Amino acid sequence: MNIFANYGLGGAVLNVAEGIKVYPLGLEAHGADIIASHANHVKADIVITLYDAWVFSPEIASRFRWVPYLPVDHDPLPERVKMVLDSAWQPIAYSRFGEAKLREAGLDPRYVPHGIETEVFKPGTAKERTTARERLKIGDDTFVASMVAANKGTPSRKSFPEALWAWKQFNARHPDSILYLHTHAGPEMTGIDLPLLIHKLQIPDKAIAFCDPYWNLIGFPDNYMREVYLASDVLLNPAMGEGFGLPIVEAQACGCPVIVGDNTAQSELCFAGWKVPGQPFWTPVGAWQFVPSLEAILESLEEAYKHRGSTTLAKKAREGAMAYDADVVTETYWKPVLAEIESEVSAGNVLEPVMAEAVL
Template structure:
């Protein structure tokens, strides 16, 4: 049995989805299932996992989507793969695949589904043989937007919480807070703060602290996300103390353990991994009563309406009540134990085996596969024509630029010729004037010459008379 996994997401971002796949690979290493896997490693961005076979490729080129389906199929054929799995919406041509759906955020919050990745997501959904969702809510959303999918094709397999997350000692908490210069007490925001269409909704926390002087004693510690505070949030800071940090997981464990609460105010999530991490560390959680969040938080979180600043203010006050806080911490620890990466990894590996067995006995979808291959091949041709058209367009641009340059040079030469002609005309006019002057001066010279001759004769006559006079 061979399973090809495209590790493309490790190239894209080091966020929750990357953490999910990195953890699954490690768990499969522990169980021995890793022996069946070939991981496509793009630009050496994938994590190193002992016993894992890698197929190295350059970084993904978004322009070559269709071409890459052909290349993925070539890789599957090379290893005689029984199954293909992508970490983020890539597809081969006909090898059966399982698609893991982490969320339906683009569809739910109304993003432009014509954009590259969302278009490829829809292609992947249409292509897949089976689906894994990370929550029941994501399952419901998948069926809502793709009603042609049979519920029996979908398996809901929850994410887990990493063993690294457990309560830190007071000395660890103090040392970590000092290391990051965190003002205490503090509340946590983990991950993106605004994201697409502001669905991460961190503005509600900033507004809540602005509305309550009592709460302005709290520092907001932002873990991960953008390295600088977004202008939209900076405008809401006022007297609020903000601390932006990029801790390791081990440091994050201590930061969770020392926090007043994790505030996770998303308006939509496919799962909500930080909720479990916080609970496992003994950190109370304030989150919203939407999407998958109540599935993850259970009865161990304080839930609010993500649009109601007043509810956020009350939740932040409530979580500081010692009795309520103690109850939330204890319930949170129990809730976190319900989610296991080992269980998730075992369920996914079993589903892989089941999908491969079903594929051997199930009639091939020749019509669909044929259409799919034709579609991807058409995309290849369309890309070639697009590139050719681009080259022709570029040549046309260069030709027009050359013509414009020649026309400019012609205009310059014409202007220079006109200037030279004007100069010649001026010189000719000046020459004519000089010729007139020359003729005039020549006449004067001739007259002077004649006068000179006359004076010379007169002088000779006068001199002769004078000489004769002296002799006599």
């Protein structure tokens, strides 16, 4: 097995373990210019990409056995994505929604959901919750909603403007509340200038908290994220569309209910919480996403406030998330799918068998 780091590594090949090398980015963003050469260099049986499919071209994708493990966050599948996937050897969707949209487009996908470490993301004791809040400088009696979402792209796929509009109204009714934003605050990644938006909405400073910007760039440890979920009364994630939505499952694994957009993969991942309807929005890629209802976000926050501390919701959240335990996903989904792929490769289907396997 070899790895292609198409983000964050350039100019060198790293040996990370015996028999495993990490190959660097080429000259173009996303690595589309070099992925086929890497595959040829290692004599790859298959190339599994965990990435948006649209960044590749049919011409490049047809040079190797391409197994795209991909998100689908639009309805229907955008034509641009369909055009590229026609060259795929075996697409794998990581949501049931994505699987359905790929089938509607005439493809024959397999399904393997994302998995999480449920021994890392797990419920805590009352003492652990208090400790988590102390580290975040949040009082025991404060109602906490958290957004764990990338502030990237315009319009905001994560619905920051809509979420903050609703928070303005909610906090006016409940001054004992705080919204924790685990994201980059500024517009540097073509996202929203969140401090400006918060100022324009006249949301009090004490009603908003941001994560540490330095740690947000280099990466927080998993235990920190667990503490965020333990400290939270609800995860707020009313996105316009999600390919999956790992924080939704992570939060619920910790016993934290969620507010999600009732669209794409989010609908199937809400085990305990509230689904927000939305208005269809035609995006530049030629398919629909969904702008969440402002009033529905506000109503969902009110419901979360009313039910905070619910052991029933916490239990339902944990039970639902356990289906996405990484070991369960490996045994139930990955092993059968990879065995099927191995059988096809061994049979020499589509391309002649070669010597080594590469997972990129």
